[in-house]
Amino acid sequence: xxxxxxxxxPRASAEGGSSSADELTVRADGEEVRRxxxxxxAACRERGVPPALVDxxxxxxxxxxxxxxxxxxxxxxxxxxxxxxxxxxxxxxxxAGVTVSDAGVAFDPRSxxxxxxPKSLEEASSGGLGLVMIRRHADWLEYRNxxxxxxxxxxxxxxxx
Amino acid sequence: MSxxxxxxxADLRRIVIAGRLDMPGTESVASQLIELAGAPKKAVxxxxxxxxxxxxIGIRALISCAKEVHKRGGKMVLVVNxxxxxTMSLEATGVDELIPVFASVSDAEQAALV
Numbered sequence: 555x556x557x558x559x560x561x562x563x564p565r566a567s568a569e570g571g572s573s574s575a576d577e578l579t580v581r582a583d584g585e586e587v588r589r590x591x592x593x594x595x596a597a598c599r600e601r602g603v604p605p606a607l608v609d610x611x612x613x614x615x616x617x618x619x620x621x622x623x624x625x626x627x628x629x630x631x632x633x634x635x636x637x638x639x640x641x642x643x644x645x646x647x648x649x650a651g652v653t654v655s656d657a658g659v660a661f662d663p664r665s666x667x668x669x670x671x672p673k674s675l676e677e678a679s680s681g682g683l684g685l686v687m688i689r690r691h692a693d694w695l696e697y698r699n700x701x702x703x704x705x706x707x708x709x710x711x712x713x714x715x
Numbered sequence: 716m717s718x719x720x721x722x723x724x725a726d727l728r729r730i731v732i733a734g735r736l737d738m739p740g741t742e743s744v745a746s747q748l749i750e751l752a753g754a755p756k757k758a759v760x761x762x763x764x765x766x767x768x769x770x771x772i773g774i775r776a777l778i779s780c781a782k783e784v785h786k787r788g789g790k791m792v793l794v795v796n797x798x799x800x801x802t803m804s805l806e807a808t809g810v811d812e813l814i815p816v817f818a819s820v821s822d823a824e825q826a827a828l829v
């Protein structure tokens with residue numbers, strides 16, 4: 555399914571900045587996570603997001619989508635997942651934010667207390683690594699529940715050299 | 716996505732994973748990875764230099780593997796390209812402190828057989 559460009563022509567601002575958004579809808583299954591990753595990677599690069607930040611955003615997207623698929627319940631699996639990328643840039647730098655919306659069990663990822671990294675292999679548990687990854691790689695993480703859907707937004711910012 | 720292995724002498728097995736350890740990639744190789752690492756070898760190297768992406772589901776598979784190898788008294792180490800997103804994922808989760816990581820296969824072999 556091709557992505558839908560919500561604002562194909564970036565809007566020039568008085569400060570020489572621009573803002574654009576891109577959207578994609580995916581099903582809640584593993585193969586779709588890969589399609590979403592490919593979309594985000596291409597859409598970010600097209601909008602000039604620095605490659606190192608693109609990698610971080612794609613990692614976060616994988617973790618948020620995996621969380622929806624594994625823990626979101628029947629509601630999450632039955633309804634499409636919405637993805638929106640919003641990029642704002644000016645000569646000084648920019649912001650790239652990704653919003654993932656799903657119809658699964660309400661879950662605010664910020665409600666989970668950060669935990670210390672395991673000190674030994676024996677101590678390492680199999681759960682919670684996805685949230686560790688998101689917290690480490692996203693510059694911000696927001697959540698709202700609206701219209702019976704979770705809306706998780708994460709993003710990264712950069713300064714121009 | 717591919718997984719292969721080579722036995723180096725009687726004590727060492729090198730497992731090579733290429734592709735993406737995201738959700739579908741990990742689901743396709745996880746059981747084979749555990750099976751290959753379960754061989755009665757003293758040391759196991761998991762070579763991730765051809766891996767393009769490592770999500771938490773892939774990290775969990777690596778942790779499970781390392782635990783299995785440790786349980787039988789063996790040692791598991793990783794080989795990764797230091798300037799890759801794979802390294803980024805290992806560092807973000809602290810797993811690089813739990814499973815020894817090397818930049819070259821020869822260094823990994825030496826360390827694994829100690």
